[in-house]
Amino acid sequence: MNEAKATACACGAQATDEQLMQRLDEVLTEYQGRPGALIPVLQIAQGIFGYLPEHVLKRVALRLGKSYSEVAGVVGFYAFFATQPRGKHVIRVCLGTACYVRGGKQVLEAMRKELGIEVGQTSPDGMFTLEVARCFGACGLAPAMCIDEEVYKRVRPARIREILATYHQDGKGTPAGKPAAKRPRAARATATAKKRVTRPTSRRSGKKPGSRKGVKVHG
């Protein structure tokens, strides 16, 4: 998603808050006076700052001629907006209907226990932020979750520790500031625990005749 790309600055140098505010102001100048500007502006602002701190919301409110409480109310309503800094990796557990009935809730429960945080919070070491997602259309292989841009299918609660461990290992090797999603392929391939969950069926495996139960037709 766009905001993720915008934060994933590859040069590693941190821009100062002042510089970031300057960029926000440019965006605000462009959007000022356009009907329905608030949400696109917040989406871009989150891309610039990584999250939406109070002083950013105040500036947005001021420049778009809205009250702070209206802006905060909108931010609170939409799941994609974060008012706290987010972790190095964002975990999103799917709670779409199909995932929910096939164990998504248990996956989320295990994740909360393992990390010791609630949905929307970030672990104390700054590694993980836990979020829930609606269906992201990685159909069929419920329950599903995403860590950054990697999709995990058929996740079992018992595997969660193993999956998270691969990120801790990778974390050591990755220089700070490097976007997690751009970890080298090789690092991913050695993460055997991940391989097991992301590739439940081998390529060209014979197709097993499925039972009639569990067939879903949507539309």
Add this chain to the structure above:
Amino acid sequence: MKTTRLHLLMCFGTGCVSSGAEKVREALVRELAARGLMDKVSIDAMDDPHSPRETGTGEVAVVKTGCNGFCACGPIMVVYPGGYFYQKLAPEDMAELVEEHLLKGRPVERLMFRHPVTQAVIPHYADIPFFAKQNLRVLHNKGKISATSLEEYIGRGGYVATAKALLEMTPQGIIDEMKKSGLRGRGGAGFTTGMKWEFAAKPKADRKYFLCNADEGDPGAFMDRSVLESDPHAVVEGMIIGARAIGASQGYIYCRAEYPLAIERLTLAIEQCRERGLLGKDILGTGFDFDIDIARGSGAFVCGEETALMRSIEGKRGEPRPRPPFPAVAGLWEKPTVLNNVETLANVPLIIANGADWFRSVGTPKSPGTKIFALTGKVNNVGLVEVNMGVPLGEIIYDIGGG
């Protein structure tokens, strides 16, 4: 004029990309280059969509299409002439494919689809039961055209309906044809589209809006995503025609942020239309003004519902509000507004171009036309199918889904 001997249509839908289409394409290009064939190849470069076909002599064309609907078999490539269907491709397979099929003319059986029960090889796209039993109308372009080319969409009859609607028909004429077709909304409520348009056409207002619902909230459903990724212009065209019918000057497509590829292709389609005078001021010289913007969702559960969706475009909390007033009278910014689903809109150009009678020739009298379904869960062929309305569910699951 270039003569293209071979077309390699590679699926670049969300499913195939996540199963590795990008790597397969890189390997294909590498193998073509290794055999000194690159000067003969034209590559559909998504990076430079404005001149997608300008490289090489174009003897071999590598095209990125939208979702084929058969995501379970991805990555997928279809080779024309012949319509050879290659599936579950890996980068390592490309050397053999280029050498054997492209150079020596011997299709590679190993990479073809096998009948799930008899294990017999089925080389051709059209013979695979999954495709053979379908009636592709809304999805007639899927996997057949580059999803980023306006020219290819036009080449298959695109924007003929727009020209007809704007140049030959009155707004009321469009509404009458839609009512006669009996098309019902595909977004859930099943309201007759022509009636909905008529309600919004009646009130006098300084501004009206025409919206597309691409929020697709149902888990496991990805029909709309597939249409947006493989044939974005069909949706844009449906909106232009609808806007003309009700007299709207501004449109919005509300698309969930979880569909970045759909947003990218819609954005490009809209830009292409602006460049060609199909959107903006004085469309096709008729004096009709209409433009479309995309509103990206922000992850709220209820925004698929129409009043919540409108609040969200306004930049407010996406909470549903009681009706009446109905959106046809007071919708977005309290102006008369129509909201239609993606699949509903993709039917519109077909109805206007081919007529209501053609549309009614399949389906049931109360629900004419076709419907797209997403099969997920325990079927052999997970994917997307389009069948006539009224086809029993069992037939879809056994014959198309492979049981």
